[in-house]
Amino acid sequence: MNTPIDSPLILLLSVLVLALAGLALVSYRRRERDHRSFRQELEAREQQLRLALWASGELYWQYDMRTQHLERIRIVADADNDLAVRLDQDRDTQIHPDDLPRVLDALRAHLRDDTAMLQTELRFRGEGDDWAWMRAHGRTIQRDADGRATLVAGTARNIDALRELEGQNEIAIEVMRNMAESVCVLDSDFMFVAVNLAFSRMSGYEEQEVIGKDASLLNGRQHEPEFHAAAREAMRSQDHWTGEMWQRRKDGVDFLCAMQCTTIEDPQTHQRRYVIVASDITERRRLEHELRFLANFDPLTNLPNRAQLSDRLERAITQARQCDARIGLLFLDLDNFKDVNDTLGHAIGDRVLRAAARRLLEAVGPEHTVARIGGDEFTILLENINTVEDADRYAQRIIEAFETPLLPDERYEFTISPSVGISLFPDHAQTASDLLKHADTAMYQAKATGKRTFVRYAEAMDNDIRQRANLITALRRVLERDELQLVYQPQVNLRNGRIGSVEALLRWNSPEFGLILPGQFIPLAEESGLIVPIGEWVLAEACRTLAAWRRAGIDPRLVMAINVSALQLLRSDLAGSVQRALVGNDLPASVLELELTESVLMSNAELARERLRAFRRMGISIAVDDFGTGYSSLAYLHRLPINTLKIDKAFIDGLASNEDSEDTTITTTIIAMARTLGLQVVAEGVETPEQLAFLEQHACDLAQGFWISRPLPAEACLRFLRGDPVPAPVDIGPLDPDPTPA
Numbered sequence: 191m192n193t194p195i196d197s198p199l200i201l202l203l204s205v206l207v208l209a210l211a212g213l214a215l216v217s218y219r220r221r222e223r224d225h226r227s228f229r230q231e232l233e234a235r236e237q238q239l240r241l242a243l244w245a246s247g248e249l250y251w252q253y254d255m256r257t258q259h260l261e262r263i264r265i266v267a268d269a270d271n272d273l274a275v276r277l278d279q280d281r282d283t284q285i286h287p288d289d290l291p292r293v294l295d296a297l298r299a300h301l302r303d304d305t306a307m308l309q310t311e312l313r314f315r316g317e318g319d320d321w322a323w324m325r326a327h328g329r330t331i332q333r334d335a336d337g338r339a340t341l342v343a344g345t346a347r348n349i350d351a352l353r354e355l356e357g358q359n360e361i362a363i364e365v366m367r368n369m370a371e372s373v374c375v376l377d378s379d380f381m382f383v384a385v386n387l388a389f390s391r392m393s394g395y396e397e398q399e400v401i402g403k404d405a406s407l408l409n410g411r412q413h414e415p416e417f418h419a420a421a422r423e424a425m426r427s428q429d430h431w432t433g434e435m436w437q438r439r440k441d442g443v444d445f446l447c448a449m450q451c452t453t454i455e456d457p458q459t460h461q462r463r464y465v466i467v468a469s470d471i472t473e474r475r476r477l478e479h480e481l482r483f484l485a486n487f488d489p490l491t492n493l494p495n496r497a498q499l500s501d502r503l504e505r506a507i508t509q510a511r512q513c514d515a516r517i518g519l520l521f522l523d524l525d526n527f528k529d530v531n532d533t534l535g536h537a538i539g540d541r542v543l544r545a546a547a548r549r550l551l552e553a554v555g556p557e558h559t560v561a562r563i564g565g566d567e568f569t570i571l572l573e574n575i576n577t578v579e580d581a582d583r584y585a586q587r588i589i590e591a592f593e594t595p596l597l598p599d600e601r602y603e604f605t606i607s608p609s610v611g612i613s614l615f616p617d618h619a620q621t622a623s624d625l626l627k628h629a630d631t632a633m634y635q636a637k638a639t640g641k642r643t644f645v646r647y648a649e650a651m652d653n654d655i656r657q658r659a660n661l662i663t664a665l666r667r668v669l670e671r672d673e674l675q676l677v678y679q680p681q682v683n684l685r686n687g688r689i690g691s692v693e694a695l696l697r698w699n700s701p702e703f704g705l706i707l708p709g710q711f712i713p714l715a716e717e718s719g720l721i722v723p724i725g726e727w728v729l730a731e732a733c734r735t736l737a738a739w740r741r742a743g744i745d746p747r748l749v750m751a752i753n754v755s756a757l758q759l760l761r762s763d764l765a766g767s768v769q770r771a772l773v774g775n776d777l778p779a780s781v782l783e784l785e786l787t788e789s790v791l792m793s794n795a796e797l798a799r800e801r802l803r804a805f806r807r808m809g810i811s812i813a814v815d816d817f818g819t820g821y822s823s824l825a826y827l828h829r830l831p832i833n834t835l836k837i838d839k840a841f842i843d844g845l846a847s848n849e850d851s852e853d854t855t856i857t858t859t860i861i862a863m864a865r866t867l868g869l870q871v872v873a874e875g876v877e878t879p880e881q882l883a884f885l886e887q888h889a890c891d892l893a894q895g896f897w898i899s900r901p902l903p904a905e906a907c908l909r910f911l912r913g914d915p916v917p918a919p920v921d922i923g924p925l926d927p928d929p930t931p932a
Contacts, residue, residue: 251328252343260284286313286321300329301339308344325349371467372447378462380405380422392470394440410436410444425464429453434471445472488562490540491547499561499569503622506573507615518572518581521611521629522550522588525641527566529756530604534797541598542606553591554584569629578614578646585610585644607642609633618647631655662714664700669727674698676731677901680910681751681872681894684886689911691749691783693894694732695901696724716755725758729771733782735904737775744911751783751813759786760797765804779809783834787815799830806831813872817860835864839875842895845884854884861888 249264285293289312300308308328313321328344372389374382382400390396393408400407409418413436425431431451436444447468454463483489486498494502503519510517524546531539543566550560550568559571570588572581588608595603611632619625632647635654639645668674675697683690698706715721729752736750758764772779784805786798802812813834837860844853857873864871873885876895885893899910 248345248347250343250345251326252331252341253328255338255340255342284315286315289313297342300342308342311349314346323349323353325352371469374400374405374466374468376405376464376466378464380464383463389468392439392445392468393437399440408437410438412436412444425451425453437468445470446475447471491544491562493547493568494559494561496561496563499559499563499571500622500626502559502561503571503625506571507620507622507625510573510615513574515574516576516578516617517615518575518578518584519613519615519625519629520570520572520581520585520588520644521613521626521633522568522570522608523633523637524566525607525609525637527606529760530606534602538598538602541602542596542604545596545598545604546592546606549591549596550588553588558584569626578617581612581614582644582646585612589642589644609636609641610644611636611647612644613647634658658714661703661706661711662718664702665698665711665714665718665720668698668700668720669723671701673700674724674727675903676728676735677903678735678907679894679901680899680907681892682898684882684890684893688745689748690892691751692907692911693751693785694728694735694753696728696753712755716757719757721755721757722762725755725762725764726767728752729767730774733771733775733777736781737777738904739908739911740777742908742912744908746781748911749781749783749811751785753785753815756786759801764801765808768805768810769808780811783811783813785813785815785836802831816874832869834870834872835860836872836874836894837861837890839895842873842875842881843877845881857884858888861890865889 249262251260251262253260293310293312296305296308296310299305306329308326311323311325314324315321324346326344326346328342330339330341331343332339332341334340372392373386374389375384377383382403382405385395385397385400393400395407406418418435421431421433421435424433429452431449433449435447435449437447438444448471450467452465452467454465455461456463486495486501487493488495506517509515524542527539527542530542543562546566547560547562547568550570554560554570554572558573559569561569561571563569570584572584575581588610592606592608595605597603611629611634613619613625613628613632615625618628628647628651631651631654632645635651636643636645638654676694677697678692678694680689681691681693682688696708696712698708698711700706712721715724732750732752736748739748740746754764758767768782768784771777772782805812811833812831813836814832815836816838817835837857841853841857841860844851845857861871870891872892872894873881873890874894876882876885876893876897878897881895882893882897899907902910
């Protein structure tokens with residue numbers, strides 16, 4: 191039985207027990223709630239970690255340094271897209287053998303505290319035994335009591351796609367670096383972002399000198415600032431832009447660039463970039479300019495050529511039709527210019543042509559077109575002339591301009607005369623080709639009338655041109671048709687009256703055109719080059735005739751004089767031809783005399799002297815024909831190895847025994863000069879007894895002309911030499927007043 195005092199105590203204890211039980215229950219429930227909340231938070235964090243690893247594509251790894259076990263944790267989605275943890279443990283690290291040394295080196299460096307974090311790239315064997323590139327990061331997370339690392343952990347992710355992209359980028363960078371074209375990348379403000387080696391070679395700037403600088407660093411001085419501003423605006427507004435722009439190298443030299451600009455977007459920053467591919471086309475443009483120049487201008491004189499002249503002439507005719515105006519075309523040829531090339535060479539000839547071009551430009555002025563259309567042929571296009579006489583005045587001005595010697599360099603001076611033909615629009619032709627053809631025709635007519643003159647075109651000249659062309663065609667077959675003939679004109683010795691020499695003169699009797707005088711066909715033969723084979727025929731025929739005369743008993747001292755042209759002397763093996771003709775006919779060299787005109791000898795005296803010395807060494811005499819009509823000086827003439835001077839018929843015609851005249855003065859002066867130089871003198875064209883008496887009185891050596899004998903065929907000349915009667919002369923044409931080279 192409980193006492194009353196125990197009842198309150200028991201009650202109190204019961205209440206206390208209940209209170210403690212309640213507190214314990216509350217505490218338990220709180221702890222349970224906290225534990226549940228912690229687990230939920232931990233599960234949420236674990237889920238977040240799973241999501242992070244899954245979303246990033248990374249895996250978690252840890253490497254136990256003591257057991258050398260590698261643990262890998264990756265998050266994979268199952269069929270229900272629930273994220274599951276996949277744990278792999280392997281003592282074999284599955285690292286590619288080629289990468290393992292590099293990975294171990296990186297790990298050792300981290301363990302030595304050389305690096306705060308382990309970072310490396312390696313190939314790791316994945317599912318299906320395929321190697322996958324991984325980029326791993328980690329650090330030490332656990333050490334033992336001695337401070338040695340026992341556990342290293344971190345994350346890794348597959349970088350196969352990144353490696354492929356980086357490889358492509360490296361290839362692209364390498365391609366850009368090694369491209370032959372200059373490549374530069376500019377940002378949206380046209381600042382340099384990247385350049386390649388070709389850019390440095392082209393501009394002279396190294397990469398570090400331009401990166402971050404404005405592209406205006408290369409702006410050339412050939413463009414105004416507005417041009418560069420417009421080019422930038424075009425690049426901003428277009429995805430693609432092409433153009434040409436002058437740029438300036440580091441050394442300050444401008445060069446022309448062909449540019450292609452492409453706008454791209456930076457994949458990382460999404461900012462606008464300009465990729466500019468450029469090529470230096472300065473040399474290409476220069477070559478194109480030269481080709482255009484060569485197509486339209488003569489490279490020797492820098493004058494317009496035939497093509498450019500045709501274009502200008504067409505435009506001038508069109509404008510003249512519209513304005514009812516007149517234009518003139520002058521066709522000019524330099525007389526005897528081929529002698530310069532033949533004697534002094536083409537280098538000197540080119541200098542003469544350049545000097546002639548400058549002289550023409552000075553003569554006609556810059557308002558008219560001077561063109562060179564080939565060789566020594568020039569044309570002058572006169573626009574907006576009022577009358578035909580205006581063209582005549584320009585032609586005369588040109589002729590007078592060439593009276594002053596040309597000075598191609600300090601060593602030479604040349605006096606060369608032009609022959610000028612004139613045609614007019616609309617007077618003579620309506621088209622450019624006809625205008626040029628008619629001017630050419632008139633020029634040949636000017637040459638035929640004596641050179642150093644001008645002739646205006648007339649329709650009758652076309653017949654002359656056709657006749658000339660027909661003669662050249664026939665002349666090409668003259669030897670095979672045996673149409674040539676030699677006639678011989680004796681020369682009398684005025685001291686003893688004996689026939690001392692005979693000159694061989696060439697005649698052409700054509701079945702088509704009849705008897706053609708040497709003055710007509712010899713110039714054509716020289717222009718066409720046919721004079722060389724014709725001259726060889728004359729030399730052989732004259733020597734054959736002389737040999738026949740010697741066998742017939744004429745004086746063996748008789749000399750045969752044969753004319754020689756410039757082409758024979760300077761451009762053929764004349765010495766060989768002479769030697770063959772003498773040997774083939776068993777003739778001594780002393781019976782042969784070669785006659786050359788004064789102009790031939792003086793056109794290139796040095797070369798002529800060299801060639802003539804060879805004949806003198808052979809024992810052959812040299813005569814200067816038509817002396818007094820050229821431009822030689824007596825001071826220079828004695829330096830040539832010549833034996834005889836022949837006074838031109840033009841001076842003999844004026845001789846009078848009872849009165850003084852200019853011709854008598856010239857003739858007596860020539861005889862006296864020849865006597866001083868020890869030369870023999872022959873007077874050509876003696877046709878009266880008074881002329882013969884004058885020559886005898888003034889001690890001339892030989893005389894030749896109709897008064898002594900007309901030119902005779904070989905048989906008739908032989909009878910004349912024997913003193914036999916000579917029948918009436920056959921009509922073989924008059925003695926040619928012009929030189930008759932053979």
